[in-house]
Amino acid sequence: MKRDLISIRDVGRKDLERYLTLAARVEALPLADKAHLLGGRVLGVLFFEPSTRTRLSFETAMVRLGGSVVGFAEATTASVVKGESLRDTARTVERYADILVIRHPREGAARVVAEATRVPIINAGDGTNQHPSQTLLDLYSFKTFFGKLDGLKIALAGDLKYSRTVHSLVQALALFDNVEFTLVSPPALKLPAHLRELGAASRSRFVETETLVEAVRSCDVIYMTRVQKERFPDLLEYEKVKDAYRIDAALLDGAPPLLKIMHPLPRVNEIQPDVDDTPHAGYFDQVGNGVIMRQVILLDLLGVTP
Amino acid sequence: MTEKHLLIPKIEAGIVIDHIPAGLGLKVLGILHSYPEMSNVITTVGLNYSSSKLGKKDMLKLQTQALPPRIMQHLAIACSGISVKRVQDYRVVEKLVITVPETVVGTARCRNPSCITNHERDVTTRFRCVDAPKKRYQCAFCEGIFALDELAVIVPNHD
Secondary structure, X not given: OOOOEOOHHHOOHHHHHHXXXXXXXXXXXXXXXXXXXXXXXEEEEEEOOOOOHHHHHHHHHHHHOOOEEEEEOOHHHOHHHHOOOHHHHHHHHOOOOOEEEEEEOOEOHHHHHHHHOOOOEEEEEEOOXXXXXXXXXXXXXXXXXXXXXXXXXXXXXXXXXXXXXXXXXXXXXXXXXXXXXXXXXXXXXXXXXXXXXXXXXXXXXXXXEOOHHHHHHHOOEEEEOOOOHHHOOOHHHHHHHHHHHOEOHHHHOOOOOOOEEXXXXXXXXXXXXXXXXXXXXXXXXXXXXXXXXXXXXXXXXXXXXX | OOHHHHHOOOOOOEXXXXXXXXXXXXXXXXXXXXOHHHOOOOEEXXXXXXXXXXXXXXXXXXXXXXXXXXXXXXXXXXXXXXXXXXXXXXXXXXXEEOOOOOEEEOOEEOOOOOEHHHOOXXXXXXXXXXXXXXXXXXXXXXXXXXXXXXXXXXXXXXX
């Protein structure tokens, strides 16, 4: 039976740990030793929505494993503009490729494709729902920074209501023990209640604060997200809160030396450029881990052991 | 003849929908009438009868042989807890309590306007019960969680 990666909800703690172990192994392999692992295989890229990092890192991951890539980077170049259904597009591209990665603006699109096709499907973002490869690379980044996930103290800041990255991350971390979440968001963009209920079994704790100052002192990692203007029904509200979710080097003065700032990127102004040169900047290492984790996902779903 | 018989005349054969919470009887009738095959069925409507279980209840008696599965599922979504009895020769020969369904497949639309099932042609919707006491259901596609009575039931075409 084929395997897909559609949602973090389908992945258990054991699977997450297996992915993390595989990532460490893939990272340690010399480039030449992995350059032929997926020789002759083709990745089909179906991006109905623009993306820089996710698409390029999947493509880089495939090419560096010896495979090749076909596909499209925006819906305007696909047959969908002629009225073709999503399933027909996917059933066509699966005849050209061994595995497909899809990004789509509608929630559930990847699941529809997974159920209509015979090759493995990777969800690279479906609307505001899930982005599981981002979550896996985030977990791997935590693991490389701190050596552990149990007991992690993580502040989630910004738009916690609509960010699919945050939702998937909370679902995954709630599978580990004693994770402490500090939630920093405007009242209109709070984390949905059903996600806060998830951590009960693993003794996760959720704390709310209004400002980042406190989180900077008490957490291992601050995970920033973009507060998007278009999420606010009242622009005055946006103007009031936009600066409350911004980190600069001055704010990090006196922070614990191991504190890391992370961000799924792209950032706009929530992390000021002067943070880049501090030892706290973790976001570009996070990007690098994206290629490693996506190599792991491709190898795993295609049944190749690194 | 007991008072009960005077209030609710017995039917020789058919379906009795009982234990409808008072006030919902006409809603259930509306649901039945949204299905073309039910619109000509002779129906007796009883409202506000006393009930030891509910305090007050509504009841419908239908002179038809059976309720098709899709109507049963529609009733389960809209009004779980009611009972459906089949009557023959004035006696109840079968009784079914409509409970909260474990899954709702193909009979309801997702409430999330951005869910792919509301845009892609011919996708069969699926919802799974994630919290039975609160009657909360999760869409298998967009993963949104909704109350059972929020789900929009797909009613047949009248054309």
